[in-house]
Amino acid sequence: MQNNTEPGLVMSASYRHIKVPTSGEKITYVDGKLSMPDQPIVGYVEGDGIGPDITRACLRIWDAAVEKAYGGKRKIHWCEVFLGEKAAGLYDGNYCPDETIEALRDLVVSIKGPLTTPVGGGFRSLNVALRQDLDLYACVRPVRHYAGVPSPLKNPGKVDVVIFRENTEDVYTGIEFKSGSPENEKLAKFLREELKAKFFEGAGLGVKPISAFGTKRLVRKAIQYAIDNGRESVTLVHKGNIMKFTEGAFRNWGYEVAREEFGNVTITEEQLYSEYKGKQPEGKIVIKDRIADIMFQMMLLRPEEFDVLATMNLNGDYLSDAIAAEVGGVGIAPGANIGDGVAVFEATHGTAPKYAGLNKVNPGSLLFSGVMMLEYMGWSEAADLITLVYPEVVSDGIVTYDFARQIDGAKEVSTSAFADALIERMQGGVDLNAKRKAQQEQLIKERKQREIRRLLQPTEEMISTGRVPHTVGDLMTRALITVSEDETIETVMGVMADNSVSSVVVDPNAAGQWGILTRRDIVTKVVQGNKNPATAKVKDLASRPVVSVPAETTIRDAAAMLSAKNFSRLPISQGDRIIGIVTETDLFNAIKKFGWTAE
Numbered sequence: 001m002q003n004n005t006e007p008g009l010v011m012s013a014s015y016r017h018i019k020v021p022t023s024g025e026k027i028t029y030v031d032g033k034l035s036m037p038d039q040p041i042v043g044y045v046e047g048d049g050i051g052p053d054i055t056r057a058c059l060r061i062w063d064a065a066v067e068k069a070y071g072g073k074r075k076i077h078w079c080e081v082f083l084g085e086k087a088a089g090l091y092d093g094n095y096c097p098d099e100t101i102e103a104l105r106d107l108v109v110s111i112k113g114p115l116t117t118p119v120g121g122g123f124r125s126l127n128v129a130l131r132q133d134l135d136l137y138a139c140v141r142p143v144r145h146y147a148g149v150p151s152p153l154k155n156p157g158k159v160d161v162v163i164f165r166e167n168t169e170d171v172y173t174g175i176e177f178k179s180g181s182p183e184n185e186k187l188a189k190f191l192r193e194e195l196k197a198k199f200f201e202g203a204g205l206g207v208k209p210i211s212a213f214g215t216k217r218l219v220r221k222a223i224q225y226a227i228d229n230g231r232e233s234v235t236l237v238h239k240g241n242i243m244k245f246t247e248g249a250f251r252n253w254g255y256e257v258a259r260e261e262f263g264n265v266t267i268t269e270e271q272l273y274s275e276y277k278g279k280q281p282e283g284k285i286v287i288k289d290r291i292a293d294i295m296f297q298m299m300l301l302r303p304e305e306f307d308v309l310a311t312m313n314l315n316g317d318y319l320s321d322a323i324a325a326e327v328g329g330v331g332i333a334p335g336a337n338i339g340d341g342v343a344v345f346e347a348t349h350g351t352a353p354k355y356a357g358l359n360k361v362n363p364g365s366l367l368f369s370g371v372m373m374l375e376y377m378g379w380s381e382a383a384d385l386i387t388l389v390y391p392e393v394v395s396d397g398i399v400t401y402d403f404a405r406q407i408d409g410a411k412e413v414s415t416s417a418f419a420d421a422l423i424e425r426m427q428g429g430v431d432l433n434a435k436r437k438a439q440q441e442q443l444i445k446e447r448k449q450r451e452i453r454r455l456l457q458p459t460e461e462m463i464s465t466g467r468v469p470h471t472v473g474d475l476m477t478r479a480l481i482t483v484s485e486d487e488t489i490e491t492v493m494g495v496m497a498d499n500s501v502s503s504v505v506v507d508p509n510a511a512g513q514w515g516i517l518t519r520r521d522i523v524t525k526v527v528q529g530n531k532n533p534a535t536a537k538v539k540d541l542a543s544r545p546v547v548s549v550p551a552e553t554t555i556r557d558a559a560a561m562l563s564a565k566n567f568s569r570l571p572i573s574q575g576d577r578i579i580g581i582v583t584e585t586d587l588f589n590a591i592k593k594f595g596w597t598a599e
């Protein structure tokens with residue numbers, strides 16, 4: 001780490017205490033893109049409590065990874081900026097000096113340790129202040145498991161998601177009115193009298209603003225991340241079935257931004273099934289959505305189904321901590337707050353004051369926030385070096401106190417000794433290419449397995465991955481039983497009985513028209529028409545042309561059509577082909593399983 005007296009650091013004319021290294025170059029952000037020099041200046045905030053211990057250790061590890069990956073061609077020039085207690089000491093009690101905000105904006109990329117939020121005295125939380133002042137609207141939390149790290153899950157290796165949490169809206173905007181206050185009473189009166197709202201007397205009131213602007217910029221970032229990092233899907237997590245005009249609107253705007261701005265690289269999950277039959281096309285990211293409560297279940301039961309999650313402030317708050325707990329908890333969960341042109345990476349835990357200065361705690365959270373930062377900078381080789389050696393060191397049982405108490409036979413080491421072990425392992429030589437290749441092969445294998453499941457058991461997959469059906473394509477039977485028009489009725493009755501179906505689809509005739517033959521057709525036409533089933537042909541009894549609907553037809557429209565036409569089944573068409581069939585029983589079962597919420 002450089003200190004203030006080292007040559008190569010100058011006090012910028014505009015800064016009181018911040019010394020910008022003259023040896024590096026500024027990172028710039030132009031037209032939505034980072035421009036990354038080989039010798040960038042990156043900001044860091046040491047943090048309070050355990051902050052200095054973990055920051056010291058991490059700076060050494062990041063520098064060693066960059067040196068090892070690029071052989072000296074690239075190097076980070078660190079610029080210390082001040083927040084929290086260290087800032088208060090330098091800036092006359094000011095925990096969040098203006099020049100720090102200015103420097104973080106100017107430096108474009110920075111990383112920070114945990115900060116004490118002084119209680120009382122009218123202080124804004126420093127983290128909230130940073131988010132607001134720098135408009136860091138996306139809180140990004142990658143959560144994945146590293147071999148050897150203790151976890152309550154049976155297969156924690158399957159967890160590998162990146163959560164994009166909206167940082168500026170939702171019930172966190174602080175628009176709240178205390179029960180009994182004049183403001184509360186005024187608002188309650190307005191809601192009751194003008195808008196006919198009903199709620200209990202004396203309720204505390206809060207406002208939940210969710211805008212198209214706030215949603216779209218967040219989802220845009222999540223999709224761009226998925227594109228840049230070769231991810232498979234982006235899931236919009238919401239509770240839109242209950243809060244239609246806030247969380248439901250988030251879902252709709254999320255799909256809208258995908259369609260309008262990323263239409264050539266995204267498909268919806270509906271399309272994945274209806275147009276691509278569950279086989280994900282190369283180069284396309286699947287946009288899907290899940291109800292928030294189901295998402296918690298899914299992250300325990302089928303975490304491998306999810307990749308990038310985009311959600312609102314409150315859902316994101318709960319989800320990121322819950323998912324982090326699946327793979328090692330706050331001690332190693334990294335995070336970042338990112339806006340347009342400014343990114344601040346940060347440890348997600350607090351200052352753990354009882355361990356301050358003891359050189360004892362786990363540097364993992366800050367370390368992996370730095371890994372995210374290196375990836376954000378496009379320096380993935382250095383990032384990969386750290387993620388590759390980390391599980392090796394932990395699996396050898398070299399860990400800090402928090403893991404040592406959960407791993408039998410582990411050797412507890414200090415923060416700095418853990419850093420030494422990582423650096424030593426990196427310098428000992430890591431076959432980055434072989435490891436990356438093995439990881440890639442594993443990824444492809446898992447994708448293939450998921451694809452096979454989607455192809456073979458679409459409805460079971462829908463249920464077990466938490467998908468809610470929206471269209472008839474989601475519910476249709478694809479294993480169609482078809483017969484030729486020249487078959488006898490007797491043969492077809494045998495086919496129906498053997499397969500326990502009440503209808504068969506009839507192959508197209510010379511005019512290309514598909515048909516359908518139902519049990520009811522047979523009963524009425526054979527009996528009333530005095531036909532002999534052994535000699536009568538399918539073409540004599542089938543209904544032609546068949547009335548069909550496309551797979552994208554909503555369940556609501558399909559139900560209306562069944563009722564209007566007095567049908568009990570609908571063949572599903574794609575172009576001039578019949579590709580499946582959905583029956584009244586399928587719709588009945590879907591409503592029984594998933595319920596029905598008015599739209």
Ligand code: NAP
Pocket residue numbers: 050113114115116117127330331346347348349350351352353361362363364365402
């Ligand atoms: P905390 O500092 O996160 O500590 C809670 C517990 O988490 C610690 O006692 C320790 O558990 C464990 N822990 C945290 N960091 C760890 C690490 N690096 N390695 C191993 N274990 C770790 O939460 P807090 O005590 O609620 O908050 C203390 C202060 O931090 C408050 O001033 C709060 O405002 C601030 N805070 C800041 C941030 C931030 O800057 N991002 C975030 C949260 C809180 P054991 O006791 O079981 O060992």
